[in-house]
Amino acid sequence: MEKDVILHVERISKHFGGLQIIKDVSLSVRKGERIGMIGPNGAGKTTFFHLLAGDLLPTGGKIYYKGREMTNMPNFKRAQEGIVRTFQKNNLLNELTVLDNLLLVLQRKRGMANVWFKPRNARRAPALFAEAEHLLETWGLKEIANERVKTLSYGEQRQVEILLGIAMEPDVLLLDEPTAGMSQAETTYIVQLLHQLPKDLTVMVIEHDLDVVFGLAERMIVLYDGYILIDGTPDEVRGDERVNEIYIGKGKTVGAERL
Numbered sequence: 535m536e537k538d539v540i541l542h543v544e545r546i547s548k549h550f551g552g553l554q555i556i557k558d559v560s561l562s563v564r565k566g567e568r569i570g571m572i573g574p575n576g577a578g579k580t581t582f583f584h585l586l587a588g589d590l591l592p593t594g595g596k597i598y599y600k601g602r603e604m605t606n607m608p609n610f611k612r613a614q615e616g617i618v619r620t621f622q623k624n625n626l627l628n629e630l631t632v633l634d635n636l637l638l639v640l641q642r643k644r645g646m647a648n649v650w651f652k653p654r655n656a657r658r659a660p661a662l663f664a665e666a667e668h669l670l671e672t673w674g675l676k677e678i679a680n681e682r683v684k685t686l687s688y689g690e691q692r693q694v695e696i697l698l699g700i701a702m703e704p705d706v707l708l709l710d711e712p713t714a715g716m717s718q719a720e721t722t723y724i725v726q727l728l729h730q731l732p733k734d735l736t737v738m739v740i741e742h743d744l745d746v747v748f749g750l751a752e753r754m755i756v757l758y759d760g761y762i763l764i765d766g767t768p769d770e771v772r773g774d775e776r777v778n779e780i781y782i783g784k785g786k787t788v789g790a791e792r793l
């Protein structure tokens with residue numbers, strides 16, 4: 535395995551009953567890479583992220599992280615080790631404020647797991663609050679810090695969810711359709727946010743908005759029917775006849791529209 539490879543997937547497969555959804559996928563990801571994953575609905579993209587994050591275990595194959603096998607490591611352990619994902623749907627505590635959601639993540643990161651369900655108060659944990667405020671300021675969400683999550687717009691909730699992912703200080707961040715259901719302004723915010731992420735953070739993003747994903751990724755993977763159709767530069771993917779067939783076959787053009 536090459537030295538700067540952070541994640542290595544070897545002939546991984548996933549069956550649901552008799553259906554093979556992921557078919558012998560192999561992949562090496564280098565530290566700091568920005569990878570876009572596209573493909574038609576049902577191609578297996580989210581399932582593939584479930585396998586990387588440990589939310590599902592593969593039927594066959596192996597996954598290595600930082601040179602160590604972690605094929606069967608549970609999801610919470612992978613998150614602790616630095617593989618963090620966001621979901622297509624919000625995964626926040628809706629009754630709590632943005633600040634409290636963030637405090638809980640920071641508590642967990644610092645190993646304060648015994649009180650994970652109850653945010654600490656500022657007097658007892660000033661360093662925790664300082665970190666939360668710094669994050670909210672840096673990522674432009676200070677104004678909504680004291681709003682309950684359930685009162686936020688869908689787009690704002692997705693922004694908060696990404697902030698919580700960043701707060702975990704991951705080494706690998708898996709983003710599943712970060713701009714889905716967002717307004718143009720919210721999409722622009724997310725794109726700016728993703729451009730500001732630390733350069734050594736490895737980011738994989740599933741995204742149906744091709745303008746967004748081609749703008750972010752330096753490497754593109756097209757998943758089709760459970761296997762990798764092409765893994766190359768954005769230009770290679772744009773120019774690939776098979777990819778264009780899949781997209782044009784649906785009346786769309788690669789690089790210009792949503793899938």
Ligand SMILES: Nc1ncnc2c1ncn2[C@@H]1O[C@H](COP(=O)(O)OP(=O)(O)OP(=O)(O)O)[C@@H](O)[C@H]1O
Nearest residue numbers: 550551553555573574575576577578579580581582
């Ligand atoms: N738990 C499950 N049991 C059975 N089939 C499943 C399960 N999870 C996913 N599938 C099937 O696996 C296929 C791939 O689903 P997946 O969500 O990974 O695709 P996707 O590429 O992310 O699609 P989309 O772009 O629509 O989100 C689909 O046909 C889906 O119905």
